[in-house]
Amino acid sequence: MRVCPKSTSSPLDEFLHHYMNGHDATVFIRGSRTPAKGTPAWIGALLSDLMVPVPFPSHSFDDVIKDFSLTDVDFTLPNLFAEPGSPEADPKVSGTIHVVAALPKQLNFDINVTNIRASANVSYQSHKFGELHLKKWHAANSTKVHDDVTGESDLEIYSRIKSAPLTITDSDVFSEVIQEVLFGNGDIILDADATVDVKVTTALDLPGDSLGKSLEPQISELRIIESSSAAITLSAVVNITNPAPYSASIPYINIHLLKNGSVLGNTTLRNVNITRGRNLNIPVSAIWAPEDAGLDARKTGVDLISGYLSSYNTTITAKLHPKSIPACPIIGQSLSNISINATVPRLSAPRDGHSPDNGSKTGRGKGEFIRDATFHLFTSTATFTLVSPLQYDTITLRSVNATAFWNHTEPVGEINYDYSFDAPPGASTTPRLPVDWSVGSVGYNELLGAMGGKLKLDARANITVAIGAYEETLWYVGRGIGATVRL
Numbered sequence: 001m002r003v004c005p006k007s008t009s010s011p012l013d014e015f016l017h018h019y020m021n022g023h024d025a026t027v028f029i030r031g032s033r034t035p036a037k038g039t040p041a042w043i044g045a046l047l048s049d050l051m052v053p054v055p056f057p058s059h060s061f062d063d064v065i066k067d068f069s070l071t072d073v074d075f076t077l078p079n080l081f082a083e084p085g086s087p088e089a090d091p092k093v094s095g096t097i098h099v100v101a102a103l104p105k106q107l108n109f110d111i112n113v114t115n116i117r118a119s120a121n122v123s124y125q126s127h128k129f130g131e132l133h134l135k136k137w138h139a140a141n142s143t144k145v146h147d148d149v150t151g152e153s154d155l156e157i158y159s160r161i162k163s164a165p166l167t168i169t170d171s172d173v174f175s176e177v178i179q180e181v182l183f184g185n186g187d188i189i190l191d192a193d194a195t196v197d198v199k200v201t202t203a204l205d206l207p208g209d210s211l212g213k214s215l216e217p218q219i220s221e222l223r224i225i226e227s228s229s230a231a232i233t234l235s236a237v238v239n240i241t242n243p244a245p246y247s248a249s250i251p252y253i254n255i256h257l258l259k260n261g262s263v264l265g266n267t268t269l270r271n272v273n274i275t276r277g278r279n280l281n282i283p284v285s286a287i288w289a290p291e292d293a294g295l296d297a298r299k300t301g302v303d304l305i306s307g308y309l310s311s312y313n314t315t316i317t318a319k320l321h322p323k324s325i326p327a328c329p330i331i332g333q334s335l336s337n338i339s340i341n342a343t344v345p346r347l348s349a350p351r352d353g354h355s356p357d358n359g360s361k362t363g364r365g366k367g368e369f370i371r372d373a374t375f376h377l378f379t380s381t382a383t384f385t386l387v388s389p390l391q392y393d394t395i396t397l398r399s400v401n402a403t404a405f406w407n408h409t410e411p412v413g414e415i416n417y418d419y420s421f422d423a424p425p426g427a428s429t430t431p432r433l434p435v436d437w438s439v440g441s442v443g444y445n446e447l448l449g450a451m452g453g454k455l456k457l458d459a460r461a462n463i464t465v466a467i468g469a470y471e472e473t474l475w476y477v478g479r480g481i482g483a484t485v486r487l
Contacts, residue, residue, distance in 0.1 A: 027054045066154065067100040068120065068194045070132075073246050076163060080252035080270075082327030089327040090165040093132065099157040099196055103144070113142035113198045116159045120194035122166070124180075129173035130166050132192070137199065157198065171334035178335050181244050216241045216278075217345050224393040227468030231265075231289035238282045248274045254324050257286070258317040258339075259304050262297035264290040267318075302474060304344075309369045309389070310477040314344045347389040369476060370459065371427065373404075373483040375413075375447065381432035382415065386423045395423040395465055400433065402461030402476075404483075410443035412457060420466075450485045457483045 015025050073095040082088035097116065115137040122130045140159035147153070168174050180188045218239040226233040250272045257265045267286040274282075290301030308314045318340045324332035371385040382404075388395055398420050404412040413435040421431050438444045446455060459478040464471065 024055065029054055066102050067098070068118075068192045068196065069098045070095045070192070071098065072096045074248065075246060076249040077251060077253060077325055077331070078327035080326060084327055084329060086327075087165055090167050091328060091331060092163040093166045094162045094164070095160075097138075097140075097157075097159045097161055099159075101155040101157065101196075103153040103155050113140050113155065113157045113200055115199035116140040116157060116196065118194050118196040120192040123191040123193065124173055124177050124188075126191070127170065127173045129170040129177060130168050132164060132166050132194075134161060134164050140198070168328075168330045168334060171330050174331075174334040175337055179338050181246065182338065182340065215243070215340070215342050217342055219345050219347060220391075222347060222389075222391060224390070224467055225285070227470040229469055229471070230291045231287055232467060232470045234286045234288065236284055236286070238284050239278065239280045240282065241278050242274050242276055244276070247276055250274065252325070254321075256319045256321050258319055259300050259315075262290065262300040263293045264288065264297060264301045264304065264316075302472060305472070306474045306476060308344055309474065311368050312477075315341050316344050317341050347391070368478065368481075370478045370481055373457070373481055375435065375483055375485050376432070376487075377448070377451070377485065378487050379432065380435050380437060382413075382435050383432055384430045385427055386430060387427050388423045388425055390467075391425050393425065393467060395467055396420055397423060397430075398464040398466055398471065400461060400463050402459055402463075404443075405458045405460070406443035406446045406455065408458055410446070411438040411441055412443040412447050413437040415461075447483075447485055450483075451487065452485065454482055454484050456480045 015027060070093070073093060076092040076094070078089045078091060097118070099116070117134045117137050118132070119134070120132040121128050122132055138159045138161050140157055142155050142157045145154045145156055177188065177190070216239075219236050220239075221235075221237040223235050224232060225235050250269055252268070252270050254266055254268045256263050257267060265286060265288040267284050269282065269284055272282055288301070290297040304314055304316065319338070320332045320335040322329045322333045322336065324335075369387060369389075371387050373382055373384045375382045398418075400415055400417045402415045404414075406412055415433050415435055417433045422428075423430075437447075459476070459481060461476045461478075462473060463476055464473045466472075
C-alpha cells in the first residue's frame with residue numbers, strides 16, 4: 001500500500017475518510033497484470049482490462065458514540081492576573097477521557113485511534129451548565145472489544161487530557177453541581193453531549209494498548225501580621241480533609257467568612273494544590289474586619305470570639321463571592337449560594353508543667369481561657385492562670401469586670417480592674433486583682449468553708465482586650481474553674 005502522490009494518506013485512508021463521514025464510497029477492482037502461475041495468458045490479458053466498481057453506500061454514524069466519560073478529574077482555577085472573559089480566565093479540567101464507540105458490522109478489520117479531540121456540552125439533570133473544548137489533538141490509544149453473542153464490536157478509546165478549558169455558561173446549574181460534589185453522598189452523574197474527532201490508523205497498523213462532608217480543619221502557626229483599630233491581618237497553617245474524589249490547583253482564591261449572615265472577614269489561599277483526602281500544612285492568610293460590614297456584624301464578631309474563648313462549640317461559614325476568583329467571576333458567582341459550615345478548631349497552647357487538667361467535666365486545661373484561680377482572703381485579691389490561644393503574639397487586657405459564682409448562681413465576689421496587663425503566649429499568671437467579697441452570701445460562706453482547699457466556681461466577665469492596635473470588649477463565661485482558697 002503506497003500513499004497517494006502529493007499526499008500523506010493512502011487510498012484506503014481516503015476510502016475510510018469518505019465512509020466514516022457518511023459519504024458514498026466506491027472501490028474499483030481490476031484484474032492483476034501479473035496473474036498467478038498457471039493462469040492462461042489470454043485470461044490474464046482479459047482481466048487486466050476489466051475494472052469493476054464496488055459501491056459502498058453511505059452509513060449513518062450519528063449514534064456511533066455509545067458512551068463518553070471523564071474520570072480522575074482535577075480542577076485548576078484561573079490565575080489571579082488572568083483577564084476576565086479571556087480563555088485564560090476559564091477553569092481548567094484534567095482527567096481521563098473514556099469513549100466507547102460502536103463499530104459498524106461492515107468494518108470487520110481493526111482500527112486504532114491515535115489522537116482525539118472533542119467539544120462537549122456538559123449538563124446536569126438535562127440542564128446545560130458548561131462547555132468543554134479540546135481544540136488540540138491529544139494522544140490516545142484504543143482497544144477493540146468483540147461480543148461473541150451479539151456479533152457486535154465496540155472500540156474503547158482512552159486519552160489523558162490536561163488543562164482543557166471549561167467555560168461556565170449557567171452559574172445556577174453549576175452551583176447545584178458543586179453542592180452535590182461537596183455535600184452529596186454518592187457519585188454525581190453529568191451528561192456530556194460530545195462531538196468527538198479521532199485520528200485512526202487502519203488494519204495495516206498494529207492496534208494500540210489499551211473531587212463530603214467532613215473538612216476536619218486544624219489550625220496552627222497562627223500569627224498576627226498587621227493590626228489597625230478596625231481589622232487584624234493573620235497568617236496560619238491549616239490542615240483540612242478534602243472529602244471529594246477530585247483534586248484542584250488553586251493559584252488564588254478568596255473566601256468570605258460569615259456568621260449569621262454577616263461577613264466578618266475573609267481568607268485567601270495562593271498557589272495551593274488540594275489533593276484527595278488529608279491535606280497538610282496549607283498556608284493561608286486572613287483578615288478579621290467585621291466592622292466593615294456594620295455594627296451588627298461587629299456585634300456578631302464579638303459574640304463569636306467570646307463564645308470561642310468561653311469554650312462554646314462555635315461554627316463559622318465559608319462562602320465564595322463574585323470576586324473570589326478575579327479572572328473568572330462567574331465561578332465565584334455560581335458558588336456564592338453554597339455555604340460550608342465548619343466548627344472553629346481549637347488552638348492548642350503550649351502546656352506547662354503546672355495546672356494540668358483539674359478533672360472537671362469541662363476538661364479545664366484543654367482550651368479554656370481561664371485554667372484556674374487562687375483567692376487570697378486576707379488581702380482580698382485573686383490571681384488567675386490564663387491560657388492564651390495565640391502562640392506567637394501577646395494579648396493585652398485593658399480592663400476586667402467579673403463576678404465569681406458558686407453553684408452557678410450564688411455570688412462570691414466581684415472584680416473591677418482598669419489597669420492593663422499582658423497575657424503572653426501559652427500559660428501565664430495575672431497580677432493580684434482586687435476582689436470585693438459578697439460578704440454574708442451563700443457563695444462567700446462556701447468560699448470560707450474551703451479555706452486551705454479547693455472548690456469549683458463559675459465566672460462571668462466583660463473584658464476589654466487589645467491585640468496590637470485592635471481593641472474589643474468581649475464577654476466571657478467560665479464553668480467549673482478550680483479555685484484554690486488561701487488565707
